[in-house]
Amino acid sequence: MILVNGQAADHLDVRDRGLAYGDGVFRTLRTADGQPLWWRDHYAKLAADCAALALDVPDAAVLLAEVCRVAEAGEGVVKLIVTRGTGARGYMPPRGRPVTRIVLSAPLPAHARAEAQEAIAARWCSLRLGRQPRLAGVKHLNRLENVLARAEWDDPAIFEGILCDDEGLLVGGVTSNLFWVSEGVLFTPDVSQCGVAGVARTRLLRAAGRRGIPARIDRFLPAAILAADEVMICNSVLGVRRVARLDDTSWAPAGWTDILNIALYEDLVD
Amino acid sequence: MILVNGQAADHLDVRDRGLAYGDGVFRTLRTADGQPLWWRDHYAKLAADCAALALDVPDAAVLLAEVCRVAEAGEGVVKLIVTRGTGARGYMPPRGRPVTRIVLSAPLPAHARAEAQEAIAARWCSLRLGRQPRLAGVKHLNRLENVLARAEWDDPAIFEGILCDDEGLLVGGVTSNLFWVSEGVLFTPDVSQCGVAGVARTRLLRAAGRRGIPARIDRFLPAAILAADEVMICNSVLGVRRVARLDDTSWAPAGWTDILNIALYEDLVD
Numbered sequence: 001m002i003l004v005n006g007q008a009a010d011h012l013d014v015r016d017r018g019l020a021y022g023d024g025v026f027r028t029l030r031t032a033d034g035q036p037l038w039w040r041d042h043y044a045k046l047a048a049d050c051a052a053l054a055l056d057v058p059d060a061a062v063l064l065a066e067v068c069r070v071a072e073a074g075e076g077v078v079k080l081i082v083t084r085g086t087g088a089r090g091y092m093p094p095r096g097r098p099v100t101r102i103v104l105s106a107p108l109p110a111h112a113r114a115e116a117q118e119a120i121a122a123r124w125c126s127l128r129l130g131r132q133p134r135l136a137g138v139k140h141l142n143r144l145e146n147v148l149a150r151a152e153w154d155d156p157a158i159f160e161g162i163l164c165d166d167e168g169l170l171v172g173g174v175t176s177n178l179f180w181v182s183e184g185v186l187f188t189p190d191v192s193q194c195g196v197a198g199v200a201r202t203r204l205l206r207a208a209g210r211r212g213i214p215a216r217i218d219r220f221l222p223a224a225i226l227a228a229d230e231v232m233i234c235n236s237v238l239g240v241r242r243v244a245r246l247d248d249t250s251w252a253p254a255g256w257t258d259i260l261n262i263a264l265y266e267d268l269v270d
Numbered sequence: 271m272i273l274v275n276g277q278a279a280d281h282l283d284v285r286d287r288g289l290a291y292g293d294g295v296f297r298t299l300r301t302a303d304g305q306p307l308w309w310r311d312h313y314a315k316l317a318a319d320c321a322a323l324a325l326d327v328p329d330a331a332v333l334l335a336e337v338c339r340v341a342e343a344g345e346g347v348v349k350l351i352v353t354r355g356t357g358a359r360g361y362m363p364p365r366g367r368p369v370t371r372i373v374l375s376a377p378l379p380a381h382a383r384a385e386a387q388e389a390i391a392a393r394w395c396s397l398r399l400g401r402q403p404r405l406a407g408v409k410h411l412n413r414l415e416n417v418l419a420r421a422e423w424d425d426p427a428i429f430e431g432i433l434c435d436d437e438g439l440l441v442g443g444v445t446s447n448l449f450w451v452s453e454g455v456l457f458t459p460d461v462s463q464c465g466v467a468g469v470a471r472t473r474l475l476r477a478a479g480r481r482g483i484p485a486r487i488d489r490f491l492p493a494a495i496l497a498a499d500e501v502m503i504c505n506s507v508l509g510v511r512r513v514a515r516l517d518d519t520s521w522a523p524a525g526w527t528d529i530l531n532i533a534l535y536e537d538l539v540d
Contacts, residue, residue: 002284011281012289014272014372019282019351021413022292053414054421079359081289084417089349089376091413091420091444102284106359130402130464131436134418142412143291143361144323147354148404150361151324166401174361194400 001070002104006062016100018083021091022141024100025049027080029199029236030108031071036078038236039064041199046080049138054093055084058101070105075113077106077237083141111159112237118257119244120159120233124222125149125174128166131193139196149174160233162246165194170220176235177201180228181256186215187224200234200264207263230254240264271340272374276332286370288353291361292411294370295319297350299469299506300378301341306348308506309334311469316350319408324363325354328371340375345383347376347507353411381429382507388527389514390429390503394492395419395444398436399464407467419444430503432516435464440490446505447471450498451526456485457494470504470534477533500524510534 002010017023027046030037043060050057067078081102087094110116127149135142149161160173170189172178177198179188186208191197208215225231231243231251242257244250272280287293297316300307313330320327337348351372357364380386397419405412419431430443440459442448447468449458456478461467478485495501501513501521512527514520 004284010284012284014274014280014282014351014374016289017417019286019289019353019411020296021417022411023414023417026290053418077359081284083289089347089379091416092424093417093421104284109359127404130400130405132400132415134397135400135414140414141289141292142414144293144405144410144412145402146361147287147291147293147363148323151363154362 002102003066003070004102005100006066012100012102013086015086016083017085017087018081018100018141022143023053023093024081024083024141025053025055025139026082026141027139029067029078029080030112031067031076031078031105033074034068034071036064036067036071038199038203041203042236045139045199045202046082049140050082052135052138053084053140055082056099058082058099063101063103066101066103070103072105072107075108077108079104079106081141109237119242119253121157121245122160122162122173122233122243123153123158123247125152125161125163127152127163128168129163129171129194131165133193136194137191137197139198146174163195164222168221170222170224171195173233176233176238178225178231178233179204179260180225180231181254182228184214186213187220187228188215188217190217190219198235200236200239204234204240204260204264207260207266211263230256232257232260234264272372273336273340274372275370276336282370282372283356285356286353287355287357288351288370288411292413293323293363294351294353294411295323295325295409296352296411297409299337299348299350300382301337301346301348301375303344304338304341306334306337306341308469308473311473312506315409315469315472316352319410320352322405322408323354323410325352326369328352328369333371333373336371336373340373342375342377345378347378349374349376351411379507389512389523391427391515392430392432392443392503392513393423393428393517395422395431395433397422397433398438399433399441401435401463403463406464407461409466409468416444433465434492438491440492440494441465443503446503446508448495448501448503449474449530450495450501451524452498454484456483456530457490457498458485458487460487460489468505470506470509474504474510474530474534477530477536481533500526502527502530504534
C-alpha cells in the first residue's frame with residue numbers, strides 16, 4: 001500500500017522536486033504487527049535530515065499513523081520519502097510550499113528474516129565515494145553513487161559491497177554501516193565527509209556505551225578491518241550481520257555480532 | 271504540456287527510480303516555433319549521459335517528435351528526463367525494464383528573452399562541490415549540491431552563483447558553464463571531477479575552434495577569472511552572457527561575449 005500526502009495513490013506529480021533534483025530524504029524501517037521498530041530514532045533522524053536540507057519535517061503523529069496504516073501484517077518494511085514538493089522550474093528552493101510525503105510498504109525481504117544466514121559475504125567496491133560534508137551522513141535522495149556501486153556485481157552470494165572514499169579511507173557498505181571489533185574495542189568509520197549515518201549505527205553506538213564497550217569513530221584505512229577480530233554490517237532492516245568473507249579475507253566468528261545484535265534491539269528508549 | 275512515455279500525463283509512478291535514487295538524467299533545451307534548438311547536440315549529450323549510467327537512451331526520432339509535440343508556440347523551453355524506470359526495491363539496477371521518459375514544456379523565462387539585459391551579476395558560492403569522476407560532466411538527477419548552492423542567495427539582482435570544488439578550484443555556475451578570455455585565449459574549467467559539461471559549453475568550444483580562437487580547458491584557481499579581460503557564463507537557454515560583476519569585482523565589456531554568442535548559434539552542423 002502507498003500513501004502520498006495521506007491519500008492512497010501510486011502516482012506523484014512529475015514536477016516534484018524529489019524527481020527533478022533528488023531534493024528530499026528517505027527512511028527505510030522495519031515493522032512488526034503494524035508498528036514501526038525504533039520509531040523515535042527514525043523520526044529523530046528524519047527530522048535531522050530534513051533540517052540539513054532546510055525541509056519542513058512532517059508531523060510525527062501524522063507520519064506514524066501513516067506508517068501503521070500501510071504496514072504489512074506480520075513483519076514488513078516501510079519506506080518514507082519526504083521531498084520539497086512541487087515548485088517553479090529552477091534549483092531555487094520555493095518557500096512556503098508543502099513538502100510531499102510518501103509512505104510505502106513492502107514485505108520483509110528474505111535476507112532479513114529470522115531464518116536467514118547470520119553471516120554474509122562482501123566485496124570491495126571499486127567506486128570511490130566523493131566527499132561532500134554538506135550532505136554527508138544525510139539519507140537524501142541523491143543515491144547514484146550507491147546505484148553505481150551496487151551495479152558492480154551480480155553474484156547473489158555477495159550480499160554487500162564495501163566502499164572507501166576518494167582518499168582510500170573506509171566509509172561503509174552500499175546499504176549498511178560498517179563496524180568491527182579489535183581487542184575489545186568497537187570501531188566504525190567517520191561519516192562526516194560521505195556515507196550515511198544510519199539509525200542502526202546510532203543505536204549500536206548507544207548500545208555499546210550502555211554495555212561498557214569502548215567505541216571509536218575515526219577515519220581508517222582498509223587494513224584496519226583486515227586485522228579485526230570480527231567485522232559487521234548493520235542497518236535498520238537487517239540488524240547486525242557478521243561479515244564472514246570480504247573478497248579473499250575470511251574471519252571466524254568471535255562472538256561480537258550476537259552480543260551487539262542483542263544490544264541493538266534491547267534499547268529501552270522506545 | 272507533459273508527456274510521460276509518450277502519453278499526456280502529469281503523474282509518475284512513485285516507485286520510479288528517478289525519485290527513489292535520482293537514477294536518471296535530464297536535458298533542458300530551447301525551442302522556437304515548435305522545434306528544438308541544437309537537437310543533434312542535445313541528443314548526443316543525452317546518449318552520452320545515459321551511457322555513463324548504463325541507461326538505454328530513448329530513440330532519437332521518438333524523443334524529437336515528443337519535444338515538438340509539447341513545445342510552446344513561439345519561443346519556449348523543454349525539459350527531457352530519462353530515468354531507469356520502476357524497479358524492485360534496492361539499489362541494484364534492474365535489467366531489461368524500460369526507461370521512463372518525461373518531456374515537459376515551459377514558457378521561455380524572462381531572463382532568456384531577447385530584451386533581457388546582456389550582462390549579469392554573479393556571486394561566489396560558499397558550497398564547495400564534491401569530486402566524483404564517475405558522475406562528473408553528466409547532467410544526472412542528483413542535483414542537491416545545486417539546490418544548496420542556489421539557496422545561498424535570494425537577491426534577485428544576482429543571477430548566478432560561481433562554484434569551486436573542494437580543492438578551491440573553479441568549476442562553473444550553478445546553472446551554467448563558466449568561460450573567460452585573457453589575452454585572446456578562451457578559458458574554461460575542466461569538469462572531469464565535478465560539474466556538468468553542458469551542450470552550450472561543447473558548442474562554444476567547437477565555435478572557438480572554427481573561429482581560430484585558442485581555447486584552454488584546465489584546472490584554475492579563482493584568481494584566473496579575476497584577472498580576465500571578459501568573463502562569461504553559458505547554457506542552452508541563455509546562450510552566452512557577460513558577467514559584469516562578481517561580488518566586488520567588475521569587468522567592463524571587452525567585446526568577446528557578442529563574438530562568442532554569435533559563434534555559438536552559427537554552428538552549421540544542425
